[in-house]
Structures are given as structure tokens and as C-alpha cells.
Amino acid sequence: MSLSVSLRHRLGDFALDLAFEAPDGVTVLFGRSGSGKTSVINAVAGLMQPDAGRIAVAGRVLFDSAAGVSVPVHRRRLGYVFQEGRLFPHLTVRQNLTYARRVQRLGPDAAAFDRVVALLGLGSLLNRQPVALSGGEAQRVAIGRALLSDPVMLLMDEPLAALDGARKAEILPYLERLRREAGVPILYVSHNMAEVARLATHVVAMEGGRVTQAGPAEAMLADPGLVRVMGLRDAGAVLQARVLRHGEDGVSDLQVSGGVLCLPLVDAPVGTDLRVRILAQDVMLATERPRNISALNILPVTVLALRRGDGPGVIVQVQAGDDLLLARITRRSADALGLRPGGTCFAVLKSVAVAPTDIGLGLQS
């Protein structure tokens, strides 16, 4: 286990009482505002001393109230991207970015610097003071600063909340690459299911200071019982896919276990393993194969389970090859189509409904 947390702490009349373990990769802390996500991440960073508990990162015990261990913050080597930037106001953007290497007396690493600057689009900001940055620019610098501190684990507290879609889309791949190449585990706080699905290898759902559910991202995301936690609109399963070919017409074909998916041109070479998130609400079910329709993806599937909520919707879990998919349809449709577990039907999926931010690199490749 890369991260092992168990802690108890009181904050006024709010009580934190939880334990979770997380493997390498990206662990997403997911929960409503005020559920205690920032508090957990602060405890890991050492900025808050829990009343009791034990925290270990990559086998190294950072805190253990029983053993009286508490590694000082600056020795924990955790890169923290704060919810509110916290740039050093007296330093330029460049100096903020190189701060960690300077205080740790590491020599400059021009290559890493240039890469992060290019990635985060900071080139034209380097000589600015933080006050002269817009909200989004400041947060990008804060991310760069943490990335450049050469951490054994990254802690990110809603780092992308202030960024626009285009910037988000630009930064996400870098976080993925980081996860894979540098092997840097990430503890990531987010409200945004798209980010969760794209990045998470492990999801920890929190509520009122406790962990309500935790597990590997694929299982968590394809669990119809968890749809409520994720939010109806954001529920969706993740498929493993491999790039087959890139068409002239801008459509890429991807092999999934249940067939072939056609998606708008994917920026990855043929043979790459990808994770593709398919939102439940983007999947339609039909008992007859539709024809002359703009949706390119029609997969034969088997219905595994139907889960009716209090509302008008039904979450249908279907199996396409080895993968699980979720489909969210109305009760009226489910009744009209006569769906039941074990039955077969067709999953219809628009090519364009899969956002580029919903396609990420697979864990293995």
C-alpha cells in the first residue's frame, strides 16, 4: 500500500474519524463540501496533528500517535497544491517555481523546469509577481511549484477548480504521465467526477468526516449502488481499450473486449492501452439494432442488473465482453423495452459523447 491513513480528530463540532488504504496511483478523495477532505490531506501533509492515528506513505511512517512519531512537514517530501494557491507574494513566478529546489539545495533542473513551464503555459508569466496573476494563472503556478518539488507523493486539493476546460484538458495528461512515469502517487481531492474517472485508480468517498466507501476506481465507478454518491449525471463506467487504427475521417477505432468503439481521433499511437470513461447517461439501450443513425457505436450486451432509484431513472448494468457498462434510462423506457437481468440488447453510444478528458492512458502501458 502506498498510502495508509487512519485518524481521529476533532475540529469544533466536526469530528474526523476514518481509515483507508490506497495503492500506488491516484487516490481521489471524493465528497461534498465540508466533508473533511482538506482536513485529511492536511493531516497527511503534517499541517494538522491528528488527535490520534497513523499515517504512512510508501512504507514510511509519517505519523503514529501510539509510537509518538511525527515527521516534520519539511521532511515529508509531499508536494501540496493548496485549494487557494498560497503563492509567495514576494517572489516572482519563476522564483516560486524554483523555490523547492533552492531551499532543498538541489541544483536547478532546467529540463524539468522547461517541461512544467511549457505544460502549464507559464512562459509569459515567469517574471510576474503573483498579484499580477488572474485566479487561474495563480493556480497553474501553484501546481507547477508542487510538481517541481520532486515529491514522493503529490497532495492536490481541488487543483483544477479554478481552471477553464481547455487548461484542465491540457494539465490532466501531465498528471497521468506523472502517475505512470514518475511513479508518484497522488492524493487528489475533487468534486468533479470527470476528473475522478480520468485520474483515479482508487476512490475514497467521504461524508461527514467518515469514509462511506472506498475501492478501486473501476469497481467503484461501475457499481450501480454508488451512483448516488457520484451524482447521477456523473456516473459512468471505465473501459479498458486499445487503439486499433486512426481513420482518415478523424475517427479512431478502439478495441474493447465487447467489440470496437469508434471515437473522435484519439491522440495516442496505435497499440496504446487507454482508459475510456463512458457516462451512464450517454448510453442508450435498444432491443433492435438501430439503423441509419449517427451513433457509430452499437455493442451487443447482456443485462446484468437494474437498479431503480426513487426518481424516474433506472441504472442498468450491462456486460459488453469482459467490461461493465452503466446505462441510465427512464423507467418508462425500461418498461417499454422489457429489460430484465440476463436479457440481451444493444448499447448505443454516440462517438462524440466521449469527451477527450474522459480518455486517459491505461495503467499498464
Place this chain on the structure above:
Amino acid sequence: MSLSVSLRHRLGDFALDLAFEAPDGVTVLFGRSGSGKTSVINAVAGLMQPDAGRIAVAGRVLFDSAAGVSVPVHRRRLGYVFQEGRLFPHLTVRQNLTYARRVQRLGPDAAAFDRVVALLGLGSLLNRQPVALSGGEAQRVAIGRALLSDPVMLLMDEPLAALDGARKAEILPYLERLRREAGVPILYVSHNMAEVARLATHVVAMEGGRVTQAGPAEAMLADPGLVRVMGLRDAGAVLQARVLRHGEDGVSDLQVSGGVLCLPLVDAPVGTDLRVRILAQDVMLATERPRNISALNILPVTVLALRRGDGPGVIVQVQAGDDLLLARITRRSADALGLRPGGTCFAVLKSVAVAPTDIGLGLQS
């Protein structure tokens, strides 16, 4: 015109040079990080003195460099929700909320106070100091504080960015109600197209300190040429709809000019006029009416225009009755279906694809 802005200002090597007019309702300033949105809103609030220009709100000139007019900030009566909260650290949440009425020597307004507290879920926070709030809680208090200042116009700088989906969904209706009932115009900065579509009566798109396009929300959102600006994934048109009936099975039928839409139960009485945003990527086109499919909404439409971008996608503008719809499909599908302007086909739309946050109250009702 409720708001009329024209200004020129230099900030380092960034230059602001723009003019726009906006009617009553919600005017959304839309643009990438660093495009100058906060600067514009600051100029309106009087926190920044533009080098030149003229700003009028509701017929009242707040700033006119030619005439030498500049109304002091505190006389402008604009409720400003800042990007970063700015709660008064020495006051409790309750005192923050009542601050405006106190300094303006207005008596307390218990009804308004209770309404805002309930709406924003601030009840349990009232006696806290701002430091003891989580990020999202702080922003909710900031919104409440501005709402309770009895403003002639609200300025909101990404007020919902730090809130989770559920809170967003709770607050949006209140902003709508505010827009309609109190007649308080809102100048709203957002990255989030769902918010734009839901709230905007007018959209001002900015880039690099200039206005690139501006106009009524419906026109702007249904303009295939603007899809790039909005972001492909967020493009979508807005339909006027009226509630026809609420079904036992949790589906509501809505009359639109081109037929009937079935949507998951809508929380509005029969007869209510609504705005429904249909994302381009949620619309499929078929040349043959699909059968036995979970999508309940199949409208006959006429193709008006096809717009190919550089990528694999095509934006198709279609007419359904009097309303315009956008559909985003792949080039491959467009070619296969042989779509061209003037042709007829069917627009297929999943009921559940329309998010509750994409259904808002109409302007007239």
C-alpha cells in the same frame, strides 16, 4: 439597457479594450483564464478606475471618464461575490451576512436573512469564524453576504467554482428566481457552460481583453460558429418549453414548438414556461425513425446548416418547429447519412441526458 460598459485600461502588458451592452437578466462574461473577466467586473464595481470609458447600470452613470464622473464604490450598490471569498475574518458568519445592512443602517430583515441562510445551508455555520469554514462553505457565505446587501445589480466572479454539484444545483434556482423576481440584473463570470446556458440571458465572450462576440443567450448558444468559443463538449442550444403533464412513471412531458419532449420529472407545475438546454453532443440524428430504443424523444427536424471543423466532428444546426437545435456528430456519420441543408431527418435525444441543472425557469413566466 441595464448595463452599458465601454472601457480601455492597461495592466502591465495586458490591455483591456472593450464595449458591450447588456439587457436585464443575467449577462455572462465568458472567456479563458486571464482574458480579463475579473478586471471588467472590478471596473464595474469601481474597484478599478479604467483609464477611459463609461459604465452605466440601470440608467445610472457610475463612471464616465469624459464627464469626470466616478461614483464611489459604496454608493454603487452592487453586490459583489469575489472569486476568493474575502470574508471578514473578525466577524462571525452571521455578522458577515448582516454586515451590509448594518453599515447601511438598514434595519434587520429577518425574512430575507432566514431565506438566504436556508437556501445556502448556512444554518449550522452562523456562529463560526471564517477560518473555521471549508473552502466551499466560505464561498457560500460570501454569496449570502452579497445577496443580503440589497443590490441593484449582482456581480459574481465564478461564485460556484468551489461548490460541489449538489450545492450548485441548489443555488442555481435561487439565482434564477433572483433574476426574475427581484429584477436584479446579474453580471456573471463563468467558465462553466452549463451555468451559462442555465442562467444567461446575454452572453459576452471575451478573449485577450476584448469582446469577441456578444448577444442574447439563445442566439449565441445556437450559433454553430460559436461552438469553438463555448468548447465543443459544452455547446448546446436552448429550447423554450412548457410543462404539459407529469407522468406517474416519473417522466414529465413538455411542449416544445417541434413536438413533445419527455424528461425526467421536472419540478415545476403544469403550464410553467421553462428553458431547456440540449447539448449538441446529446443529440443524435437518424434518417429513419428508430424503434425499440430507450431514447424517448424523437423529433422530426429540418437540417439548416452543417459546419465542419478541423477535427472529426460536424456541428449540424437543425430546426425543430420554431426552435433551433445543435447536434454534434462525426464526419463519418454525416457522410454515411448523407445529410445536407434542407434535408429532413429525426433528432434523437435521451430523456436522462438533460441534466436538472440544464432546465431553468423561462424568462417570461
Place this chain on the structure above:
Amino acid sequence: ADITVFAAASLGDALSEAAEAWTAGTGHGVTIAPAGSSALARQIAAGAPADVVILANTDWMDWLAGQGLLRDGTRRVLMGNSLVLVAHGAGPNTPEVLAPGFDIAARLGPSERLAMALVEAVPAGIYGKAALQARGTWDALAPRVAQTDNVRAALALVALGEAPLGIVYATDARAEPRVHVLGTFAADSHPPILYPGAVTREAVAPLAALAFLDWLGGAEARAILADHGFVAPPE
């Protein structure tokens, strides 16, 4: 050899002028460090690098002698001074002894103040109090005395007209055009005003120091001191 003289501040100019003359005659330099007598005495006790000490106060000189901080046989009285009653404004100086019937309180008016140095602490004040007691007017005047930390400050009060009357040394009154002398207090109405001097035990140039003291008692120095209003000490 050059010498350092710790001298009561009120000696000021007179001593500087005398020292210059001595330097001109002998080639030995003199550095004068002026301060209040109490500070000087304590500093010498703390090992100050003074060759000569001249105070405005016999008590502090006794205190120094009592601790063995002075060279035996070098102590002597260098000069004397007298105490005068001054009034604000220009006017005829009347250096004669103040008539016994002179009513200071009446002259002061109903609500005005009499400026003096601290009557329990600073020599000029102590002498002044004694003189007033001798005249039998101290008890009546005591509540109306404005005391200052040094005699020059008392003089300033009179010069500025803040106090119409003050008791100061004759030497101070001479040089201040904004006051005039109403009369001198009888020399026997207060302890004699004497300026004792001595060579310190720690003097680094004791011979030059002694020579300077000797010269100060001589005619040339007396003339300079007399110019500033000091009088020869009683033999």
C-alpha cells in the same frame, strides 16, 4: 601629558577657557567631560578615565574621598560662587545683598512660580532652600517652587517668563540678557558654594593633573574664572 577633566556641567565655559590658556602655556591638552555632579562621582567610582574631577558639590566629593578614589592631598577648593534672585526681563542688575525685608512672595504675585533647581537634590536648589529658610520664607514659598533638574533649566524658565523669579548662581545670571538680578543672597544664609577639585586615584597623568589643579588656583586662572563671575574661594 594630556589630561581628562570630569567637571560639573555648570562650570562650562569658564573651565574651557581656562583649560585653553593652560594648554597654550604648557602644551598639555585638556579634555573636559561635563555632566551632573552625581553622575560624575558614580562614574569615577566605576573606573572612569578621569585625571581630574571638579564638582559643584562637596557631598559628592566627600563620597569619592570616602571610597579612596581621590589622590591624597590633592583635594582643594578651586572657586566659589554666589546665589542670586533673578527676575524676568531686562533691567538693572542689583548685585547687592538682598534686603532682609524683601518680600519674594509678594513680588511673585498670587499664582506665579519661583524657579529653582531640585531643592533636595541639586546643589543650587539645596543652597537656595537653605537661603530661603534662613530668611524664614521657605515654608510659605515651598509649595510655589518649580524645581528643575539643573540650575540652567531654572534660569530658562525665568528667561522665558514662565516663572517671574528664580534662584540661580550669579555666574548663570550674568550671561543671560533676558533676566536681571534683584539681589544676592547673603553668603552666610546658606552653606558656602564651593567647587572642590582633586586628582583621581586612577589618573594616568597624575603629575599633569596636579599641575593643572595648581594652575587653576593661580592668578592667571583666577582672572579668567572671575570674568565668568566665579569668586575666589575663602582662604
Place this chain on the structure above:
Amino acid sequence: MEFLGPDAWRAVALSLKVAFWATLAALPFGLGTAYLLARGRFPGRSLLNGLVHLPLILPPVVTGYLLLLTFGRRGPVGQLLEEWFGIVLAFRWTGAALAAAIMAFPLMVRAMRLAIEAVDPKLEAAAATLGASKLRVFATVTLPLIAPGVIAGAVLAFAKAMGEFGATITFVSNIPGQTQTVPSAIYAFLQVPGGEDTALRLVLVSVAVAMLALALSEWLARRVARRIAGR
């Protein structure tokens, strides 16, 4: 033997009175000056700043002398005050308070100014958008936020006022029961051989009083700071 004679106790009481009123009277002026210096942009700002610092730079005796020239009964301001308002400062405890206030002024202003400069103008801007005029912004946002600095400034001033000697004795001289503050009394005792004992006792009393004031203010400042920052 008594610890201190009645005169000495009277000096203690007087010093407390003088320091208290000096601090209180200087507060509004100090605050105003600090605000001007921290936020004002006007010609003569540097001059004002220099002027405020003068009492620190000048030997106290000189300050006292200047006070005498200005606020003395023959001084231009002193005469006006007496004629128009019947206020006499010379040889009164009020004069001692004035001297103490002026000597303490630079300390007070500096402390307050630093505090004002540390207030985030964004909060003041937020208050303005909520309808607060400049004055109200100051009263409801700036002032509470700088309270620790104001307290610090007041304490510095109080302590300084308790210890001020040179300017006070030069300006209002030493009249037991009226202008004889503790430092004057201590000075007097130090002037005579053997007076150290009584002087020491007075020193102890004045240190005790000042320490008490300090501790009180620390406690106050901490309370206020905690309320503000919740740290």
C-alpha cells in the same frame, strides 16, 4: 520604616494618571496620523513622517524646551489655549501628560502604521462594495483588524509615558503632587549620595506597574488577535 514615603506614593499615583491620559489623548491623533502615513498619498507626507519622529530624534531636554517655547504661558499656542479655553499646561499635570504624549507619539504611530499596512485592502474593498463608506470601512473592518497593533501602540506609549523624564521636567518642572512623576522623583533621589535605596524602591514600583500594564495589554491583544484570525 515605610517602603515609600507619601511623596513617593503621590508620584506613583501622578505618573499613572499622567501616563493614562497621555495615552488616551494621543490615541485618536496617533491613529489618524498612522492612517495618513500608511494610506495617504499627499505632498508633505515625508515631512509629516519626519515631524512625528522628531521627539524620538531630539534629546528629550530639547523637546521639553521646544514645548516650553510653544505651549508655555508665553508661548504662542499656550497663550491661545489660556485665552480661549482657559487651559493652562505649564506647571500642571496636564502639561506632564502633554510632554509624555508627545514623546510617546512616534512609538504609537509606528506601531499602528505597521498594523494598518498589514491589513489586506481587498477586505476593505469588499466592505465598500457592501455599501460601507470610507469611514465605516475604517470603523468596521480596518479598526477591528488593527486592534492588536493599536493596543501594542497604546502600551508602548503608556510605558514610555511612565518612564519619560527629560522633556517633562524641562516643560513642567518638578512640583511635588502636581508634576513630580516617578522618574523625576527617582532622578532627585539619585542626585544625592545614599539616595539609591529610595530610588531603587521607586524603580521597583514603576516597573511593577508597567509590567502589569504590559501583561494586561498582551492578554488583550492576544484575545483580539485570536478573535480576528482564529489562529
Place this chain on the structure above:
Amino acid sequence: MEFLGPDAWRAVALSLKVAFWATLAALPFGLGTAYLLARGRFPGRSLLNGLVHLPLILPPVVTGYLLLLTFGRRGPVGQLLEEWFGIVLAFRWTGAALAAAIMAFPLMVRAMRLAIEAVDPKLEAAAATLGASKLRVFATVTLPLIAPGVIAGAVLAFAKAMGEFGATITFVSNIPGQTQTVPSAIYAFLQVPGGEDTALRLVLVSVAVAMLALALSEWLARRVARRIAGR
């Protein structure tokens, strides 16, 4: 006639030297004490705070007297310093610097402490997460952020050191060219009939010097503050 005699000019030069070194030497101690008082939580904090303020509370003459008793050549610390390090403070300009430093210390500490208390601990926490030890956090974040406060403290100290009189003359006496600072020289001239003129000229010179220092520091502090806050 010359504007000032050679003795007076020597006093000016000496005062500058004394004030400069007093300020410089007090700086690290002042900073350390300010940090302890602002951030430390230890028993004896109040006592330390009181001790630091003592020179402000006591009449300067008393402080000078205590210095003489402690650091004089016969004093316990003075003897040790002389025996072990060959350092003599008594009746040297170094002693004047010590007196000035001690008298200025509370002002310096107060200014710096306020500045430290105004630094957002969240920024320091951020620096720690980036691998900076406590010391480095202080050097790279806290110190630059409090620079205006440090400058303010240093200037206050410098100004105070230029004006310090009572403690200095009591501790190191008033020896022209060695320990006679400008205030001491002014005192000496004021004791002499007709010396007011020269005293006034000295006052003018010392005011001019201090004003210059003030203006310089204001400018510096503003530059630093602008760099920090970009306001």
C-alpha cells in the same frame, strides 16, 4: 564664524557611528526576540516581554546607572568581558552604542513583532511542504515578508539612538571625541551661558541627519512593500 566647531562636528560623526553600530548590533537580537515573542509558546514569555520593555519604562538615567553597575569596568559583566575578550565598554564609544542599542531595543522589537504577527502562517506552511526547514522558512518567506517591519524597526532604533541622552551620559559620560554624542554635546552647550546658539545648530544637524535616514528608510520600505504586495 563657522557653523559648528570641531568638537560639535566630532559629536555628529560619533553619533552617526554610535547609532549605526547600535542599530546593526541590535538587529539580530531584536529579530530573534521579536520572533520568540510573536510565535513562541514558552513559560517566561511574559517575563521576556517585560524585560525587553524595561528600558522604555525606566527613566533613562536609571538604565544608564544599571548599565554602569553591570557593564562598568567594576561591574560583573564588564569585568568578564574585559578579562575574557578584552572588550571594554565603559567610557568608550562602544559603550555609547550599547546604551543606545538597549534604549532602542523595545522599539525595534515591537515593530518587528507586529510585522511577524501579520505574516500569514499559511504561507509558511506552504514553504514547509516544499521542503524548507523552520530556519529556511524564516529566511526565505518570513524574513522577506517582514522586511518593511524590520526596516521600520531599524529606523526607529537608529532615530532613537541618535537622540538617546540620559542613559548614554550616565553610562559612558560625556567625553568629547570619545563618548560625546550630539545629545550630550547639546546638553553641554545648554549648561553654558550663551551656549543655546550652538545647541540649536546641533539640533538642526541632528534633525537633518535623522530626517535623511527616515526618508531613506521610507523609500526602502516602500520599495520592499511594493515588491511584496504589488499594491
